[in-house]
Amino acid sequence: MRERTMFILGVRVDNVTSQTAMALLKVFASHHNGSNPRKVFFVNVHSIQSARRDHELMSCVNSADLVLPDGSGLKIAGKIFGTPIIENLNGTDFSPKVLRYAESRGLTVYLLGARPRVIEGCLDHLRKSYSRLQIVGYHHGYLSAEEHEAVIEDINSKRPDILLVAFGTPTQEKWIAHNARNLNVGVCLAVGGLFDFLSGAIVRAPIWMRRSGMEWLFRFFQDPAGKWNRVFVEIPVFLGRVAARRFIPRPLQQFIYRTLIFR
Ligand code: UDP
Secondary structure, eight states: OOOEEEEETTEEEEEOOHHHHHHHHHHHHHOOOSSSOEEEEEEOHHHHHHHHHOHHHHHHHHTSSEEEEOSHHHHHHHHHHTOOOSOOOOHHHHHHHHHHHHHHHTOEEEEEESOHHHHHHHHHHHHHHSTTOEEEEEEOSOOOHHHHHHHHHHHHHHOOSEEEEESOTTHHHHHHHHHGGGOOOSEEEEOTTHHHHHHTSSOOOOHHHHHTTOHHHHHHHHSHHHHHHIIIIIHHHHHHHHHHHHHSOHHHHHHHHHHHTOO
């Protein structure tokens, strides 16, 4: 399968192998020049649907340096478009590889996001599992305006090679895009619920469910109220739109969308 950048419903996706993604990440992290960090995002059905409604998010995602495909919804979309997604490169599986690389090369890491207890739990886990990893700073993700400025100063004083930002979509992507110019960082990754998983605050689906592309179902049963809309509205609407884009002529699509107010 050929590696390429594609657009799914207007949102950029870099359809690459994990080896290529890691090779790029290594270049980004090791070319820390004091300004303009590289930006790495992960897009799934929720972020694509959010970006369709929120043009600011769309432009933040599309102007990143690397946008990796996350989840079964994108796999199905790739099949429908006839350009299969090579690998599911979600942040929860990809970031530990980045941390392992950072540990082996002595690169420094700063963690930003999640609830205070969660980020502390995440640190405990990282100190045990990645004992040589240089974590130069961390902060929870519920920031007042004053804390926000102080956190940026703290990050810049520590000059991390890698900054992991876990505020959830769209806050994390917008935060990275808007603050990148003022950050003395090598590469920023938007990692969603990563710290919740690493701390054990949220349990991940069993391996067989992840391998069979059913992790979304596990997450739905963990938090039905929070994930209801994603599963029963966003996924069907997303797949409907992808199928329409593929099989229905453009003018007819526009007529259907306007008539049904199908967002
Ligand atoms: N979060 C945060 N600050 C906020 C809102 C959320 O740090 O103002 C954290 C939240 O505690 C959780 C993560 O962002 O750790 C969101 O995870 P989720 O899996 O919901 O991410 P998404 O799937 O929306 O990208």
